[in-house]
Amino acid sequence: MVAERYFITGATGLVGSYITRKLVSEGKEVHALKRKDSSLELVEDIAKQITWIEGDILDVSLLFEILPQMTYVIHSAAAVSMLPKDKEKVFKINIEGTANMVNASLKSPIKKFCHVSSVAAIGVPENAHLVNEKASWNEDNTNFIYAKSKHFAEMEVWRGIAEGLNAVIVNPSTVLGVSSLNKSSGQIFNRLRKGIRFYPKGKINLVDASDVAEIVYHLLHHEVSNERFILNAGSIAYKDFFAKVAQVLGTPVPKYALNQSVLSIAYFLSQLASLLGITKTVLPKEIISAMQSTHTYDNKKITDLLHFKFKDLNQSIKEVSEKYKKTK
Secondary structure (H helix, E strand, O other), X not given: OOOOEEEEEOOOOHHHHHHHHHHHHOOOEEEEEEOOOXXXXXXXXXXXXXXXXXXXXXXXXXXXXXHHHOOEEEEOOOOOOOOHHHHHHHHHHHHHHHHHHHHHHHOOOOOEEEEEOOHHHOOOOOOOOEEOXXXXXXXXXXXXXXXXHHXXXXXXXXXXXXXOOOEEEEEEOEEEOOOOOOOOOHHHHHHHHHOOOEEEOOEEEEEEHHHHHHHHHHHHOXXXXXXXXXXXXXXEEHHHHHHHHHHHHOOOOOOEEEOHHHHHHHHHHHHHHHHOOOOXXXXXXXXXXXXHOOOEEOOHHHHHHHOOOOOOHHHHHHHHHHHHHHOO
């Protein structure tokens, strides 16, 4: 009997590394795609238990060569940026790359395809307080570049489903886990390690990376198909989140709220600095909007299906903060 093979993209990133670790812990045969210059820092201890394939998701011929040999496919790779200057890169990797993965999977005898998306890809109705999988996408200027790229990437998966692909989509909120300090949620912890005085007035939705990995694993082997699932443990005010992290890190707790007028001034100054050639980075309005949002993403669909209990947010925040405290 031929062993089942699990193929994953994005294994060296935050979410992908946790999924890869889960697969390895279950004794699965894992094949992972990585770029030539990818750091194995997050999977260093299990790197030798993985069959690495050098390349990327824009290499169509490689995907069509490799995927027919696989049993399950987890697509976790993505480019993350909210900056206008990165639009072409983000769209190419997230949309075209996903289309390549879907097309190669359609031509392969795989059992199931799992697409790791984001809650950013879900439409948020105006004045919404609790958002579920049925929310309608609104094509307007409030949806930032990354969100649009993930939304259209999902459309490629739904197109694949219509063509016969057995697939599921997961939409994690902000993922709590250990990553590089200049990437993913690691950037938040890094800023708090250095000490900041201000906090946004909105809420942040969070989910533990280990929960995401656990759910992806179970969905791969569950009979459910052609569905999307929000993965979110809950929401917490930025003020409280920052305070909890700062207390563990031993840094000052941010005391001052960033209100709309302050953020608007910051946006204006970043635009002015860009026009004067001082910096090429302009603070996107979408980030300002996101920092003021107060909605929560509903996890009922996945908890009902798998009878899953998400890790307590306070526990996750404490555990991850303690790990970052030890990071040099």
